[in-house]
Amino acid sequence: MFTNFPFFPQQASEQAGTIDALYFFLVAITGFFAVLIALLVIIFAIRFRRRHGAEIGEAIHGSLALELLWTIIPLGLTMVMFVWGAQVFFHMTRAPRGAMEVYVVGKQWMWKVQHMDGAKEINELHVPIGRPVKLIMGSEDVIHSFFIPDFRVKADVIPGRYNTLWFTATKPGRYHIFCTQYCGTKHSAMIGWVTAMDASDYQAWLSGGAAGGTMAENGAKLFADLSCNTCHLENGQGRGPVLKGLYGKQILITGGQTIAMDDAYIRESVLHPQAKVVAGFQPIMPTFQGLITEEQLLQIIAYVKSLSETPSTAGTGTPDVKK
């Protein structure tokens, strides 16, 4: 490999090979047509060059057969591209169950990472190889985008909502993280490194880094500190709904809609409690906007999630059996 004149980024994730295969296919097809057109233009321009000033071209008005030919062939080829691309896309947007979850918060101009077991990093992300990792990402200020070229994954990180991406690293090493959505002065300095490690090295790294409880534990503490537990009682007698077992369910809200109880809904309920109220409850919850940081919000979400988890589906930092 050339080190100073590379043509392709490294293939360091399971997705990378899939994307590169699609890329080669596209390069081959489009390269063929680009060369075909260029050659035809050059050959015609030379072969039929004007020999004398009064010369005129032949009157040819067209051919339905040819028009159909060069409509249908490109159409067919683009449909192949579409289907292949869609397949890859579906694979890339659906994280496998049991993927290890890591929370990422983007802010001008750094990446803040929280592992489920409580370890925190800035502009660094340590992951084990061979295991699907799902990043759940939010932003404190403007839109960012999280991009790891060597893994071929990217997702915008948008304030007010959570976007996810997932990958399975395959090769130990250090890989670029770039912010690809323009976010202000130091956009080009909003970069970092993914460190992919063998499972044993990762364990060693985890045990060295974690401090102050898991995310769910921190969330539980916040839940009490912010007095959420005074209304969201576990016995169903509280002024707010019981949260245990609610995550991932479809719930009915005032006004008759049914919505999914997910990360986004928890977030909205903490910041704008009256936007969507669970049916049967009064819109009396105060807003916690300004009282809670994005990272704490993620801890609350991790806690609420943990209330609905059976141990086998828990996405914790410890490697469990691959499913």
Add this chain to the structure above:
Amino acid sequence: MSEPHPGYQPPPVAIKPPPHGHVPHHPYLQHHFDSMAQQAEASTLGMWVFLVTEIMFFGGLFTAYLVYRHQSPLGFQEASHHLNIYWGAANTAILIISSLTMALAVRAAQTSQPVRTQITYLGYTMFLGLAFLGIKAIEYTDKFKDHIVPGPYFQWEGLYPKPAEQFYSLYFAMTGLHALHMVIGIGIMSVITFMAWRKTFDSDYYTPVEVAGLYWHFVDIVWIFLFPLLYLIGRHYHAG
């Protein structure tokens, strides 16, 4: 390449002189049109095309309205109840009547009725337009008094303060843009009235009245959409 191709013989020329000679011009025929009919068709089509643009212009706001109303339907209902439905209904009636007087003004010009008739209808139209703006001003003043103008001084007593502020952002953006169109419309009508007073319009030439009328009707129609979307949403909850 500075000389024309010397040996090139062009095929038979595609241009022939016009079939008939010079015809006397109508005084309002602009030099680049061939006939009054062509000029009138061009102006009318131009206004229609412009109105399509206007639909897209308001369309952006309607899209924003749709998105945010979908996000918090209850908040929008709640906020809507703080609008005065009587003023809104009155304004709807006023605009519908103004469309009638506008149509009558076009008719008056088209049928070469006396200048006085033309001016009377145009006058009614402008008066109704001003009445609409007057009522709008009263409503805006009330909103200022009640501090439900979005921005730093926004105060909301009831539920859903955020969606309510959004609703009023859109309310002021949409009705404000609409009111601006009314102001422009009244400006156009003043010019048209002046032209009518100068005895410009008769059955041979009434395109400006017709085109201004199209604009006026369009502005009315926008209000016909704004009124239910802003004033009437969620009424059945209270009525029932």
Add this chain to the structure above:
Amino acid sequence: MEITAAPLNYLNNGHSLASWLLTKDHKRIAILYLLSITAFFFLGGFFALMIRLELLTPAADLFEPDTYNKLFTMHGVVMVFFFLIPSIPAVLGNFLLPIMIGAKDLAFPRINLLSWYIYVLGGLFTLVAAISGGVDTGWTFYAPYSTSASNSHVILAGVGIFITGFSSILTGLNFIVTTHRMRAPGMTWFRLPLFVWAHYATSLIMILGTPVVAITVLLVAVERGLHLGIFDPALGGDPILFQHLFWFYSHPAVYIMILPAMGVVAELVQAFSRKNIFGYTFVAFSSLAIAIIGFLVWGHHLFVAGQSTYAGLVFSIISMFVAIPSAVKVFNWTATIYKGSVSWDSPMLYAFGFIGLFTIGGLTGLFLATLGMDIHLHDTYFIIAHFHYVMVGGAIFGYLGGMHYWWPKITGRMYPEGWAKFAALNIFVGFNLTFFPQFVVGYLGMPRRYAMYAPEFQVYNVLSTAGATILGVGYLIPMIYFAWSLKHAPLAGDNPWGARGLEWEIPSPPPTENFAATPIVTEGTHQYAPSREVGIV
């Protein structure tokens, strides 16, 4: 043929400043536009050169990152809104559209002049924004950065774009009405030059899309000024709504830039092959198809923004569809050259360049329409390379080709052909050297809008900067010989190319009224030989 100086034409019919600034002649207004967009082109080009100089090295050593951010923003804003969108329609379209359909002027000459003043006013706002400190949001003005975070002159620049939008709307309105109502007797829809078809399709986008971006930019300004919650989630707004509204216009806007260039190339290919277009109806309708389908593909800018997977699928497949009419055009142009009498005059060189470069630009667009592929390529230099192949390799090549083709008609003078060929080659080489490496560095993962970048990307950036220097010189050469030609070049005569079309039947430069009498048209344009066979057209 003896060439005598034209007696009275649109250029010498009045010499005072007022006769230009208050003119209602579409040809003079085209010249006003030509002067102003040329100024903006070189301003935008200057910003581009500064960007390329900064990117010579990985560190931000020539400019502060803030300055760099303003440079690429101003480059985008100036080039997109003040050069590319008005370039061919407002200059060549304004000049030629009425002549090509046998009209004395556009339907609304006063509105035409008004549109130029609106353009200048919008331009002034943007210039003031640039001079007083610049804007750093990127030309896309993404919220909430533009509404809440940026400290630069967003409102001023936004108002400039808002105002200029109306100039574009009025031009589109004028073209549509003119094409419908001002055609000379016998100029049926299917005898229209393809240049007119392309402008008709462009105008549809102008009147349908521009108001949406106008209201969007206005909402950004309102949110920024009054802190209303429209796009910023911290105020309760939705930043994705901004992207939908913005791209609803700004993707079709790409077709505003490329469709007129396609129209120009159709004319060039016919005139310099002395042959009528292959498959007239297919080429004409493909313009309309691009304009219409172009309105349904905006969501492909949001593949990584977290829109629903199904929305992604729909936008991906429609984006594939929009490639088809473009492919049809390319094949038909190529087929037109077949068995033509092909001249290698400089306008044709631009047409050759256009066909090749637009093909690359269009085909790389397929990469971005392919869902799984776009995830990796989104917001990298691959995108930059792709749209510069379309915007520069396409739109600017079309513009320059058209300028060289119609220059004799516009000014009545030729230009030095040797220099013109040299400049065309220069621009072609410089362009490819600038932008081809960006495909590679994009796939490697270099993000766009980076003042600093990882050292392994440097090789490609050095190539790019070297190419940009050549490209810059290439743009200056035509400026010089065009200016020189006005006084010193030989007279052109009515039809120096031996081309067929109404504009070549009248004197060069044309008289103010274009036609002494309204012409009657008996056949389509570019009919060089009597038809031997009746093909399917």
